[in-house]
Amino acid sequence: MRMLHTSDWHLGRSFHREGMLTHQGVFVDHLLEVVERERVDLVVVAGDIYDRALPQVDAVRLASEALARLAASRARVVLTSGNHDSAHRLGFGSELIDAAGVFIRTDASRAATPILLEDEHGPVAVYGIPYLDPDTVREPWQLPARSHAAALGEAMRRVRDDLARRRGARSVVLAHAFVAGRAEDEVRSSDSERDISVGGVSIVPTSVFDGVSYAALGHLHGRHTLAETIRYSGSPLAYSFSEASQRKGSWLVDLGPEGVTRAEFLDAPVPRPLATLRGDLETLLGDPALSCHEGSWVQVTLTDAVRPHQAMDRLRRRFPHTLLLGFESTVPVLGALPQAHGPSRRDRDLVADFVAELRGAPASPDELALLGRAVDACCEDTDVDMLVGAGAPVDEEWSEVLF
Structure with missing residues (x-):
């Protein structure tokens, strides 16, 4: 079975007041092209379909178009809600939509009810675990602690109980959470991710997914490989300058008779590259090496000792898509002013x-x-x-x- 893992579309989001819906539509086109070109059997979208619980009309229209096109493609689709989505709104009509081969899972009580698929090697059970708010599931699930680790741990306990009854089935789990291995593992978040910590703690250990053929994760906007069978795809587009160095795209994963046999990262189209520039204004305006950023979205930090006059206007003459401007003077931090002597000043x-x-x-x-x-x-x-x-x-x- 060939699977395409994506997440964190955030349809309707803007980039520092720049509309992204057109670029998100280009990504949807790219996604459908990959499905046909790579003969994808299953597309999984691990949460944050929308950027907010009450999405704008144009974002809903794009989501509807994307799901209709995927339903008409060769692939089956499983998607879950993330912390930005409204589970109730995204999950509306999901039982009817199942019939089209698009499976929307937003109800925590159905996390251990798989979508059952088949390939030449036998059954594949796909479990869609939506974003789990620890406060929401703690009482009905009788959790021992108020944490994401406890909530996702209980969901996975239920998944394993169900999987144990399906001898020989491979398993794919979708989850939307901050997952990391050892404390020293470097899993970086970005500025565009909403904090989901509870009591200052948000991390779920990778051991929660032990025994699963593949865990398709969402929430972090950068791609991460926590293990060969546990991956973040990241967002398909950059949503903050902190993501300037990230590659954006989706994981193409092959499941063989024993589990994952291959995983390849496919780059998504880049609507406009990002650049973060730092220096004094005259250097930034005159340095020929910076010509490659003239078409980029740009964040500038000026280090001039004296704040330049009309700095943004002058920057935009060379870098028309400058979006953020900050100042970080090289003058020492202000100390106490000299004391006045004699008459009051x-x-x-x-x-x-x-x-x-x-x-x-x-x-x-x-x-x-x-x-x-x-x-x-x-x-x-x-x-x-x-x-x-x-x-x-x-x-x-x-x-x-x-x-």
Whole structure:
């Protein structure tokens, strides 16, 4: 049996206000091309079909189109809900949709009820475990602890009980969770993943999936191979600049008579590459080596000692798709301002000194004029000062405000 493992579509998500629905549609086209070209028998989607529980209309339309096209393809499809999905909304009509060869599993109580498929080597039991909220399943399942490990561990106990009655069947399990092996194993999350920790703990050990022919995982947006039989496909598109170095795509997995015989990662189309640039503005604008990023989505951190004027506009003339701009001055961290000696200094002078110390250069005349107007607008009420200074009585409430 040839299987295509994908997850975390997040249909409807934007990338720093850039719409991604067109690019997500291109991925769906790619997915169908792979199914036909590679003669895929089973497509598994391990959660987070949508980006939010109440998806926008266009995202629902794309999901409907994708599932209809998959139903008409040569492949069977099993998909589960993730922590971004509404299990009830995604699972609506699933019993009817089963008849089309698209199996949507969003109900935790059905996690141990497999979709039974056959190939030349015999039966394959596919278990779709939706995202399990520990608080939701703890009481009905009588869990010993409030944790993802306890919830998924109980689901897998039920799966093994069912699998034990199906002698000789190979097994595929879909799960949506933060899974890692040893504490020292490097499994990196990205900024676009929603935190699912409970009490600060989110990790599920890989041992939960012992004995399973293949565990198709979702939730982490980077691809990871935790074991030959336990993998994350990651998201098909990058959804944050923290994913700039990640390869995006799906796992093509062959199941032989004893389990996995081959796993190959197939790259997904890249709508626009990501780049994170750092340096002073003039260097970034003039460095010919950066020409390869002129068509990329760009995040820039400027290190100029003095914040450049109209920096974003100037960057976008060379890098039109600059989306994020940050400043990290090379000037030392602001310390205490020099103590004034002699007569009290004017507020305007103190603010001007603050700007010069923070920036490493004095404010321009126009900036000083603007700062002066801001200071004047924040001055205390001179009428109140005069009353207090003249010895006029002040009640306790006003005393707290003034002093």
